[in-house]
Amino acid sequence: MEAEAILEKLHEYEKRIIKSLERLKEATSQQISERTGLKKDEIEKASLWAKLKGALSFREEKEEFLELSEEGKEYLKDGLPEKNLIELVNSGVDSIQELKKKYKRANIGIIWAKKNGWITIEKGKVSLTKIGKKVLSKEIEGERLLKQLSKGRTNLKEIAVSEKTIKEFLKRGLIKKIEEKKKIFFLTDSGKTIAPLIKIEAEIGQLTPAIIKSKEWKRKKLRKYDVLLPAPKIYPGKIHPYRQIIDEVREKLLSLGFVEVRGPLVELNFWNCDALFMPSDHPARSIHDIFNVKYPKRGKVLDKQLWERVRATHENGWITGSKGWGKWDFELARKLILRSHCTSLSARTLYKLKKEDLPFKMFVIDKVFRPDVIDAKHFIEFEHCEGIVVGEGLNLRNLIAYLKEIALTVGAEKIRFKPSYFPFTEPSLEGLAYYPKFGWVEFGGAGIFRPEVTLPLGIEVPVLAWGIGIGRLAMIKLKVDDIRYLYSDDLEWLRNKEVV
Incomplete structure (x- = not known):
């Protein structure tokens, strides 16, 4: 499509997006919204129209985020069961039966403390290992992970703990991974050509009885329509075939x-x-x-x-x-x-x-x-x-x-x-x-x-x-x-x- 022909058929929203990309070079819908004042759904629709006209394009990037589950929030507040357990053992409570009476998450604590090599169990008695004694006086990676996520959803790239700890906490259901796709918009060669020529001015895109009666259409530019552009599919409600x-x-x-x-x-x-x-x-x-x-x-x-x-x-x-x-x-x-x-x-x-x-x-x-x-x-x-x-x-x-x-x-x-x-x-x-x-x-x-x-x-x-x-x-x-x-x-x- 010729640059002039594209220019004639651009909607006001398309023009504003193209002008913002002229300055930003490439941007997300959030960045375009901040610059143009358009809503996200308006940007999605208008950018699709502009893409079909060959003025802009986009690529998709995937971002991964972590956030605490409900159980993870409880552990952030009350402490990890395995850490609480070894603190109880260190205080002198070494019988499994007594540990279960004093701490409702004792079973979970025993499983993970034993898996981490912090305790040994013999004849119903729990003893701390050397590793377990060292862990008592320092913050472990799992605790750091819970603290980092305490403020809410966090980009995975910003998490400063090992991949092993993240996988373990995901498996335990203490944290959740959320994947989000974002579009990065940028101008095509045609878009770069027409961007300097764009003037954002009042124009009429839809004739209404009021516009016709007031003869406003004589004073403003009428935007041309491209009837060949594909329209979005509409799926109306219908009775189930069966x-x-x-x-x-x-x-x-x-x-x-x-x-x-x-x-x-x-x-x-x-x-x-x-x-x-x-x-x-x-x-x-x-x-x-x-x-x-x-x-x-x-x-x-x-x-x-x-x-x-x-x-x-x-x-x-x-x-x-x-x-x-x-x-x-x-x-x-x-x-x-x-x-x-x-x-x-x-x-x-x-x-x-x-x-x-x-x-x-x-x-x-x-x-x-x-x-x-x-x-x-x-x-x-x-x-x-x-x-x-x-x-x-x-x-x-x-x-x-x-x-x-x-x-x-x-x-x-x-x-x-x-x-x-x-x-x-x-x-x-x-x-x-x-x-x-x-x-x-x-x-x-x-x-x-x-x-x-x-x-x-x-x-x-x-x-x-x-x-x-x-x-x-x-x-x-x-x-x-x-x-x-x-x-x-x-x-x-x-x-x-x-x-x-």
Whole structure:
């Protein structure tokens, strides 16, 4: 950029900085501020503009400072434990037991005094060595370091103690090291050329209604704008990408006539498992698959008749035509857990339904919890999309149609289904979506609730049910290879991730 062209587009702040550097040759933002009266953030912005125009540049230098930690401040006031300890020993207190009674930091003092070779310990008695006796009458380096830092943060170059002592006190947490970067600004050749030509005068950089009305623009110079200069990036607030997908699925289901429900995160084992005809000895009920609540351990039985129907279904099939599982554990059913799926809410909802409510469609998208080894495809908590459709004449074909609609909503173009088994549905199936890195990934299970589930809850018509891990489908749409990104607080990824 020509010197004259640069000059025409300089802001008043840029001119003041360049003129100060003409005299100072090079300077920090603090030095420029003292000379120009500009604030630090004004200098940062204006120097960036001037740098982009080629008038100035800067280099970064790193400075290291030391300051006392809270513990270091206590030692400055009370003395180093190792020094206090040997003074006590010198006064005649040589028993470890007595030293601990008289001095609360005796353990710390013993460790460092022994490490420094100031004491020896034999049969519970502490004795001073020759080195320890010499140390008594002089100021040690550690004490000098604490005194030097007593006035506050100090440049490392100004500290007059050995590097060994500094490292030791850093390790002990008595002092802290702070690194600061500072910019040293200086003029480029172009800046040196235009500096003598700069005149700091009143000019208009922004037209306002007041300036136009008063015709002030006729009397003052209008500064030219360089529209080609890069503008700073702005990162506006936005909804988390994963939340956008959850909201998209929610809106889709609401548009299909579903009702959204909510329920407790801490659930009775009864609703999570027993009401769903999951046997008491099922592997999925072990501590490896369910988080148990430590306190309180068990919940209350509110509807004894319902529990009696579920007990009979488990033990002998009740009126369902099933033989049941042959046994049922009442105390296990009363246990409080973190729900492992939102199907517990399906059971709760069916229990409350009346004949006049049918046909009925319900969904929930909420957190569930399962002990798991955390990796790219597994996490200990995730969002479960649970849904049921209740009504006459429903079949597996209707169920698959709903699952396809949800999968397509979140961008899963390749989906397929395979037969499966769940204790609470028959027939049962699993939905799989294709993900380039992992191949076919299971995203949820589904089926038609068995009579052993519906009849005890008072439902006598077919119930389609599914439980989908929204996270695995979201990975496809967001093009991420690790499910942990769905819960990421990585600002760079969140800022640069396109809006879904």
